[in-house]
Amino acid sequence: MSFDFAFAWSILPDLLRGAAVTAEATFGGMALAMAGGLLLALARRTGRRPLTAIARGYISAVRNTPLLVQLYFIFYVLPLAGLRFDALATGVVTLGLHYSAFLAEVYRAGIDAVPHGQWEAAQALGLSRSDTWRGIVLPQAIPPMVPVFGNFLIGMFKDTPLLATITIPEMFGAAEQIAGDTYRYNEPYTLVGLIFLAISYPAALGVRGLERRFGHR
């Protein structure tokens, strides 16, 4: 087995174009997941039966099925019912839906960690429910969540190769394309692994820094 540096160099632009799609899917998916997770966490807290039950059911269903199955379901099965999205949109939405169920639990733990006395003080001052959430509870609940969000962001990043299975030309898909065209596997897949490592590892160090910053207060 040999590693052809010239060949590797020549396919790098294609892989980096794929990496841009990977980044797009990751950040898009994370933004959706953070918004969706917050909504789910709030729905669970309302105490209103149908809302709470729906949120709970959704979270269990999503957490207990594989991401790959969810991807296939949304990409191949929903179109049979007339719901058709383009591949990248499907990928971003599926990542967002999948991770929102996990982030809902992160929000929940963070919100529960805000002492009850904070709610009572806000109520005694006459602050409205929404002012209490926005001004008092979330600003205390979210900082400790930041490193956890960071870990999920890295996790989502590493899940993006699954998007290749629904024809999204992200980095791993680009590598497969090259391998398929040239019958050369060593360079594209090795490079993909190295690029993942080059991004994930510093990101993980960054998360550790965030944990130190927000962990003990």
Add this chain to the structure above:
Amino acid sequence: MATDDPLVRFRAVRKAFGSNVVLEHFDLDVADGERIALIGPSGSGKTTVLRLLMGLDGFDGGEIELGGAPLSRATPQAKLARRQVGMVFQHFNLFPHLTVMRNVTEAPRRVLGLSDAEARAQAAELLNLVGLHAKHDALPRQLSGGQQQRVAIARALAMRPRVMLFDEITSALDPELVGEVLRVVRQLARDSGMTMLIVTHEMSFARDVSDRVVFMEHGRVAEQGPPAVIFRNPRNDRTRAFLQAILER
């Protein structure tokens, strides 16, 4: 100062947490401007009286009226009435992510609709009153317990309440910090004419600051009267035993 109609009226109020009955047939009238010290053994329901009036817990029976408005249901009228009530907590409950200044300006800006400048001017005045003029930009965790509790008093006053509730406000403090907090409340009682309900285990403070002492036991008023009478010559055996136990500590 006091008018004929009480400002606050508890009528046969009942409160239970599960099978634990905390208040039963609790009656109390509080005149406008009156300062009442609630004393009694722990578990006698003193703190619950304050919490029900503030609306932090619901009650199961009877009625509480505030300026004539019934508080048993969460009506807009009840909500508006409760805006006249301020509360200071045993554990301060300051907002840890906000500076001292923001702790005191947040609610007046959002609830009373004061401008930022108005809210800050008022807060500066109140922080002066509680002796913390130099700490505007500090975060709560940078302050001593006594300082935090004084900020909490300023924060409650910033909503311009007619009734102030003090719930064991020195119980969580180191002994050497109790004095600075009680001094602020004493001064407030002397100068403000505000109605006060004070739950405390500091008997000399209760004696000095109140017009009336209410001794509670098993969720009811067991004995009440002017501090001079209650402390010097209690009629109720239980009151006498309680005071003895406290004073012999």
